Amino acid sequence: MTMRDPYSERQTTFVTPEQVRLQLRTAGLGSRAIAHLIDALLLLAASALVVFGTAGSIYLLSSSWFPNDGYDYLFAGMFLLLIVMNVGYFIVMEAYRGGQTFGKKAMGLRVLQASGQSATILPVVIRNLFRLLDFLPMGYFAGSTAIFFSRADKRFGDMVAGTIVVAEATAEQRKRRARIDKRIARLQAKGLLLPDLAGELGEPERALLDERDWQLLSGWAERLDPKPPVGAQGLEQRIWLHFTEKLGHSRAAYPDSRPYLAALYLAVREDWEL
Amino acid sequence: MDTTTFIRRHKPAWAELEGLLAQLGRRKARPDAAQLDRFAELYRSASANLAYLQTHAPASEAALLLGDLVSRAHNQLYAGGAAGRSKPLEFLLWGFPLLLKRRLPFIALAGALLLLGELLGYMAVRDNPAAIHSLLPAGMADRIDPARTADDRGDINSAIVSAEIMTNNIRVAVLAFLSGVTLGLFTIYLMAFNGMLVGGLAAVFAQAGYSYTFWAYILPHGVIELAAIFIAGGSGFYMGYKFFVPGELPRGIVFVQAAKESALLLLGTIPLFVIAGLIEGYITPASLPLELKYGVAGLTLAAFAAYCVYGAKRGEREQGGGSGGGDARGSLSLPASRFRKEGRS
Structure with a gap:
């Protein structure tokens, strides 16, 4: 499974007061960059709205685009609003909305303290002030380099504030699940008929499947491809052979490997996922 | 018990936890006692x-997902004292002066560094008026005309200037x-350079005989x-100091803690x-x-000094009664956390 590729493995561990060891995966450069891009676009849109709103109201009030005087306060207010908005957005969202800006939420990321607790206002303020430093010399070069070399994917702001950005396994799984569902639905629309396996699989059959079988099956589902490369077709066949043999299904009843495996995946998925 | 049976048996409870978690996570969550207990x-x-899964199926996807849950x-359960518990007003009234x-x-x-820079800048420009060009960006030095300082600057919009100057200063801080x-x-450089800037300008005006006017406008x-x-510079120096003199705890921890205290100091300067920005926008350019x-x-000096002295006194009183230790605990304990403790008790 891609989730546990050794090279993307960057974990941080802490122990809860209940003496349970929790492992969190820190978020890498890519997902964080995308999250920031989303946030930046949102802020850009909001800023444009403020600027055009101000310009529009000035035009309505004075029926001229560039009045000579009398609108200082509007301008100053706009100026301050823009700054407060662009700085405050990250701080307020990260401190009071569970460590997630909209972009981070979309990517399934969360800001936590390095101790595993929710980030409080001070660390959040610090890590966001340090954006200035991480941005240097341009485009978050310093921050990206720091993330690249840091053991827990920390940019400078994270190092000073003692925070980490973690990738939530649940969000990742939900996304993968939706992707697989979409693929199977697309195949069904193209005429793939799924046999009804859910009713047929009883308790004893389900118990026959073990951890490795599930990994095999979900790995297959993840790589489900409408036009598989030539080599992969034989593999699909072999997986089909494996499961029909293990579950004692007659191969004549389920002659096609793909619909059989898809139905099997959908039938047993709930047993393995949360 | 094999993993599937285990998962299937406990899944409803996990789903319920997930549901409750979503409910409690809402901003205006008002859970009742029964919900909290549950x-x-x-x-x-x-x-x-999770402990069971980590032992018997450590590599499984379920262990990973349950760990996430x-x-x-x-985080939800142990969030106490986190976001929203700090008391901005109390900090402003006496926490900040005490920290100062x-x-x-x-x-x-x-x-001292800034004033030293100012002195150096003053002497340099006094001895060599052309030196001002190396301090200021090109073009800006040419526009300085001491004789026109007191002219009515009607074309400058005080509200806008006020806002711009304010944000610029906050940026420097x-x-x-x-x-x-x-x-x-770099803090040393920042302090000294900004001081030299002011000193150099003062020298330009002094040579033209407008010292009195200049300082009236500064x-x-x-x-x-x-x-x-000064305060912002002090916050930077404190971080550096704590790095070199960490005391008994590991350097990394002490530095992070010092950063938090310094951030608090910085927030207090806003x-x-x-x-200052309001005064600069309205009173300074006015033809008074x-x-x-x-x-x-x-007046501002007196008011600020009074605020500091009164606030620090009150702060010591509040802390003396609240945590019964005051200064005896040394500088390592984090003021922010002390505020929160008192807020709750």
């Missing part, structure tokens, strides 16, 4: 389940704080502004910059008699 119970059982529940008093040596160092990661080295806002810059402007400067 939440804690579910969290504990999920923790136990437990960690989110853990504790960091006085660092703030004084920043102030933030930079002074950030430069703490350079262990205070001091009304300058008193508060300089104080805020109201000062707002006040120069004496009145010096009067304003004196």
